Amino acid sequence: MAGGVAVDFLELYEQAATRRTDLAGFYNRNVRVETDKGPVLVRIRSAASEPMDLACWSEAELLAALDGHVPAAPGLLHAARNPDFQVHEYVPGRRVDELAPDGQPLPEAVLKAIEGLFRTLLRVPAAALPPTAADWPQDGDTPGFAGMLLALVREIRHRGDAAVHDLYEALGVPDDPCRAFAARAHQLARRPFRLLHGDIHRKNMIMNGDGRVSFLDWELALWGDPVYDLADHLHKMSCTPGDRRTLTEAWERSAPEECRDGWRADLDFYLGYEAMKSVVVDTVRWGRRIAGTDDADERSRLSLELAGKLAAARPHWNADAPTLKEPREIEAAVVRCLMRS
Incomplete structure (x- = not known):
């Protein structure tokens, strides 16, 4: 956090670790903690969670790489391995599932934001991303x-x-x-690989009062077939038929020809x-x-x-x-x- 006295991130972790929170996902607990410079989000890895999804990078490593490339991703303020936690900028607003629960039409601003995210992800250069594992499929496979x-x-x-x-x-x-x-x-x-968020659903989107949407939880991001990101998104969103068509058409508009x-x-x-x-x-x-x-x-x-x-x-x-x-x-x-x- 820029300016002023240095932040004791371990102290923030210790505060967060003792608190109960409803902001718990499958792989992480998310705790809002107040600081002198405003709230932050402390994200603590759940050690007991069984892996049920592919993972390509550590979330902290990816978020650091995305800085300047994906404005809709939260800023990473700190990351540690022992204990395993991150500190993210706090994104104010309401979760989209609170604004429009499963099965209800999505706000127009959310539909446009998802299209914008697809367009951005499909154009992040591979050189900007962390390297993949040696056994990861080659680009286009x-x-x-x-x-x-x-x-x-x-x-x-x-x-x-x-x-x-x-x-x-x-x-x-x-x-x-x-x-x-x-x-x-x-x-x-065979299509060229692109950056995939891998978990775009209503609980991972925050809309603020100005209609700007931020996309959270990047731990399942992948380097892979761009069509998979659309399928994963449609599966998890519980969309109305109209929104499903809109989002599919939005992806098609956003995707470069070689990805289609x-x-x-x-x-x-x-x-x-x-x-x-x-x-x-x-x-x-x-x-x-x-x-x-x-x-x-x-x-x-x-x-x-x-x-x-x-x-x-x-x-x-x-x-x-x-x-x-x-x-x-x-x-x-x-x-x-x-x-x-």
């Missing part, structure tokens, strides 16, 4: 990128103890949920992947949430949501997959598999 996504889902499917495996089986999640995608992955059009080769067919591939991945991941997440509450209404709601995820994934599995489960059957399976003594 979209089949390799998709194969990496599928490998992650297969790894998640076979992770966990016997109770988790039993729950997958009880809910009809195939042993290899990616089998129908593997051949299609090799048929993806074969994009419509490949968008369907990635949307199917997201539906399939969602049920593999959320069988565990939602199952634990169902098992962890004594509220009957909450259990029913979560079981209904998980039933919807199973229904969305089923068309992408083989025809011999077990019969789809009703919410009450899902709840019973969770009790039987995850709550047994």
Whole structure:
């Protein structure tokens, strides 16, 4: 923080670590802390969170690289590894999910901001970004990128103890949920890689009083197929049909010609992947949430949501997959598999 007395960032971390907060994501806790120069956001890594997503860089490393290239990203003030935390500039305003919950139309300013973010990300030069790992797919190797996504889902499917495996089986999640995608992955059009945010949804956008939108949570940003960023975004946004068309058209307008080769067919591939991945991941997440509450209404709601995820994934599995489960059957399976003594 420029000017004045130096900030003791470790002290900010220690203040944040003792506080309860509702600003908690899957991989980080986010705590607003007041300083003499105004509020900051202390972002503390959750050590217990299982990796359910690809990661390409450390978030701090990426945010430092994005300074001057992506104005809609929050500023990084400090980063530490032990303890593992960051301090970001505090972005005032309201989360978009508070302004427009899932299923409701998005404000015009938000739609325009998302288009602007796509345009910016698609033009960030590779030279400005941190290097990728040695085994990361080469630029343009979209089949390799998709194969990496599928490998992650297969790894998640076979992770966990016997109770988790039993729950997958009880809910009809195939042993290899990616089998129908593997051949299609090799048929993806080759497009140049671009910077992807990888997690653009309503809770990761803040709109201030002037209508300016900031985009948070860059820990899942990737270097990869630009069509995947659109698919991931559409999957997570719970858009109205009208907003879905608007955002798809916005991406098409924003994308350079070389990024649009074969994009419509490949968008369907990635949307199917997201539906399939969602049920593999959320069988565990939602199952634990169902098992962890004594509220009957909450259990029913979560079981209904998980039933919807199973229904969305089923068309992408083989025809011999077990019969789809009703919410009450899902709840019973969770009790039987995850709550047994």
